[in-house]
Amino acid sequence: MLPPFRQALRLATLLGLACISLAATQPAVENTLWRAVEVGGEPIAPGSGAPNLELFSDGHRVSSLAGCNRLVGTYTIEGHALRFESLATTGMMCPDPIMRTEARFLASIDAVRSWQRNGSQLDLLDEKHTVVLRLATDVAGSPGSAHG
Secondary structure (H helix, E strand, C coil): CCCHHHHHHHHHHHHHHHHHHHHHHCCCCCCCEEEEEEECCEECCCCCCCCEEEEECCCCEEEEECCCCEEEEEEEEECCEEEEEEEEECCCCCCHHHHHHHHHHHHHHHHCCEEEEECCEEEEECCCCCEEEEEECCCCCCCCCCCC
């Protein structure tokens, strides 16, 4: 039998390894550029301004091209809970299809309460666990990062 100090050290080591293993299996949502593929259950139509979103773990900052305008702010994330806060957008006008997509995107962002990831797809869910925004990391033909 190990002395109590050695038992405690062994337990702490095992717990540390378990935490590392758990962290390694959690899919990352931060520090990744996400492109919207669906807003409110509707696919993004070609020519209607595909929004993007990036969550920066450093300072919990969010940056986005909402379709026409830039969006910036902060977010809180705890496990799978996600909320956007202190959001601000620029005020440019664009053609109607882009502005309609942007309005739907911004309404979806306001409704987000949690997230779930499946490979290269990220679903943002409202309080009823309904997907309000579906994003992906591998959308063909996408332009550069939200933060330029």
